[in-house]
Amino acid sequence: MVRTALFLSFLLSSLVAQAAPLRIGVSETLLSLPLYVAEAEGFFQKRGVNVEFVNCVGGNRCMKNMLDGQTDLATATELPVVFNSFSRNDFAILTSFVSVSNDLKVVARAEAKINEPGKLRNKTLGYVKGSASQYVLDLVLVYNGIDPDTVKLKAITPETALTALATKEVDALCIWEPFASRIELELGTDVQLVPIPKLYTETFNLIAMQSVIRNKPQELERVVQALRDSTRFIQTHPEQAKALAAKRLKIPVLVVDKIFDDYRFRLSLNRSLPRTMEGQARWALREGHVNVNLPQPNYTGFFYPAFLKTVDPGAVSLQ
Structure with missing residues (x-):
């Protein structure tokens, strides 16, 4: 058998x-x-x-x-x-x-002093086109009463996200894990997570x-x-x-x-x-x-x- x-x-x-x-x-x-x-x-x-x-x-x-x-x-x-x-x-x-509901993070340059979502107004913000990054960033802006037309949106890729922050191409960006954690590890105190509400369960x-x-x-x-x-x-x-x-x-x-x-x-x-x-x-x-x-x-x-x-x-x- x-x-x-x-x-x-x-x-x-x-x-x-x-x-x-x-x-x-x-x-x-x-x-x-x-x-x-x-x-x-x-x-x-x-x-x-x-x-x-x-x-x-x-x-x-x-x-x-x-x-x-x-x-x-x-x-x-x-x-x-x-x-x-x-x-x-x-x-x-x-x-x-x-x-x-917490895979997407908003990571900002510490110098930009974006310690809460309301301070994203009038900033240059990075997003990955055609992905949940784009959707979540828009949700965060609208939820906090920020007209998306009042910010400068810049399309990035996951691979260029870290460089975009390090070279000050963007003030903040919306990106998923593990890229958010990799950025935190690499840039340390030069960046900070922006606390955002859990508006979307992906x-x-x-x-x-x-x-x-x-x-x-x-x-x-x-x-x-x-x-x-x-x-x-x-x-x-x-x-x-x-x-x-x-x-x-x-x-x-x-x-x-x-x-x-x-x-x-x-x-x-x-x-x-x-x-x-x-x-x-x-x-x-x-x-x-x-x-x-x-x-x-x-x-x-x-x-x-x-x-x-x-x-x-x-x-x-x-x-």
Whole structure:
């Protein structure tokens, strides 16, 4: 009996190794920890699916890579989904695997003396176009009664964020982790975090092309199973997960430990997500970030919950 089980395990591993891998665009962020854990702990292999990570900086780039045919799946917040939904509908969210309301930070130069959000007025502010950075910065300004037209907005990239502050190109910027913590580590007392209210709970999602959903349903279900395994592992082995995150993101474990409890790692597709996306779509139209003549999409068609319903029925509550 044991010999048979070992043979079947070997056979499955061989078949997985021979299959063309599913290419997943993985954003280099703590939000991607369930994928890192699934790879490191062998959960993909255990579930019988061959995957290949294609690293990218920011969910907006991961999404673009997928839409350009470079990957089969992408990891991103819901905002890149919203931006792209105005021009195409050949992709869908399979599951969210983490939610957080404090991943985006506003980091300011100490010399600018921006110790509270109201002092962002009349400043030069950096943001990453097409990402949650852009959305959160706008929310912070409006919530604090600051007309976005009264500030100077400057598009940056995650890679140039630190330099933009160090060379005084911007007075402050909105950026996600781990870039915010890296900036703090590198620039020390030359920068400070601006305390901002928790106005937005972002989700990080696994997104697939509709063609992949049609052609590789078994593989996608197994990926979702592996993510369920990894989110449970994170919940039961947080210290091991923190150590892995620190290693993958090249930041000290102390930094990961400081922000780790902000993140809720679990699979879900709940009714608040399409509502959030509808609000983001209205914002994008109102602010002219997309063609104002385009109709607002119906986001019910941008979800494919079948795999999650099979893997974890209680995690789906879209209705």
